[in-house]
Amino acid sequence: MILEVSMDLLQPTLMSDIVDNGILGDAAADENLRYVLITGLKMLVFSLIGCFGGIASAAFGTAAAQKMGNDLRKDAFAKVMHMSFQQTDRFTTGSLVTRLTNDIMAIQEFVAMSLRMFVRTGMQFIGGIAVILTLNVNFGIVLVISLPVQLIAVAIIMKKASPLFGIVQSRLDKVNSVVQENVSGARVVKAFTREEYEINRFDNANTDLMATNLKVQKLLATLNPILMIIMNASVIAIIMIGGFQVDAKAMQVGDVMAAVTYITQILMSVMMVGMMFQQVSRATASMKRVNEVLSTDPVIGDGKKNADGDNSGTVELKNVSFAYPG
DSSP: OHHHHHHHHHHHHHHHHIIIIIISOSSOHHHHHHHHHHHHHHHHHHHHHHHHHHHHHHHHHHHHHHHHHHHHHHHHHHHHHTOOHHHHHHHOHHHHHHIIIIIHHHHHHHHHHIIIIIHHHHHHHHHHHHHHHHHOTTHHHHHHHHHHHHHHHHHHHHHHHHHHHHHHHHHHHHHHHHHHHHHHTHHHHHHTTOHHHHHHHHHHHHHHHHHHHHHHHHHHHTHHHHHHHHHHHHHHHHHHHHHHHHHTTSSOHHHHHHHHHHHHHHHHHHHHHHHHHHHHHHHHHHHHHHHHHHTOOOSSOOOOOOOOOOOOOOOOOOSOOOOOOO
16 A cells, blocks of 8 residues: 555656656757656556555455455344344344345445555545645645635535435335335235235335435535535646746746646545545444344343253163063
8 A cells, every 4th residue: 555655656756857857858859858768667667566556455455344244244144043033023124134235235345445545545645745845835825725625525515414324224224124025925915915005115115215315415416526626726726826936937847747736636535535435424324233233132042051960870670571572
């Protein structure tokens, strides 16, 4: 992970060197071309190194998440197997199916994403800020204004969206319960000609699920446009500040290009965090639901094994005879 992020942070600096020392360099054309080719080759090598680091990071993160999901499913299923009928009825079969499949999958996806994306975006965020401030301290003004606005926008939308994820899962419970009841009781439904009633019942549950999902998605759909507007405004501000610095001979054109790339990486990191918070909200709701299963103590306990008694003794036979027939 560190290797991958380090290679990514080097790319804008190398591109800046190509512009300043290669394209706009004062040396002969052949020397400038040679510098561009050598620096471009370095960029290619660093990109390949970062690619291998990213592949290794993704592989280890995915493997860890899969093993966690496997263990969580086994523990939850074992807990369900020891529940009484009253306890399973309290959860309902459809809810237990959702908790052991959909909810655990949401937790698993969150773990895989957090192991890779949270760490990566955090390192890229900190590294990008450090590098862009070394280029020109004035660029810090843009960060001081844009970052709080982005974080506030993410916090407001996620605060509104978080409760809805739990409602979505409960709506999914209801859909699964209706399906399970009709599949297991299909003969009874047909015997009493209740097909139309059950179809309407499923349609109501399915419509509730769709309505809640749409409400969540409409809310989340406003996040990316807001963050993109802030990011584009920040890029414009960087170009304006950099333009004045170049005009005053205080910066080079390549440094301005690098600053634009770094500000984009920094603000994209915040956007990625906003996208990941969608998974956080969903995973938090799923964790609570799975934990309800894992924290349920079975009311039916195993019987205690009787202590072994003294098996020694004697057998006395009275008035007993034995003979082979014939």
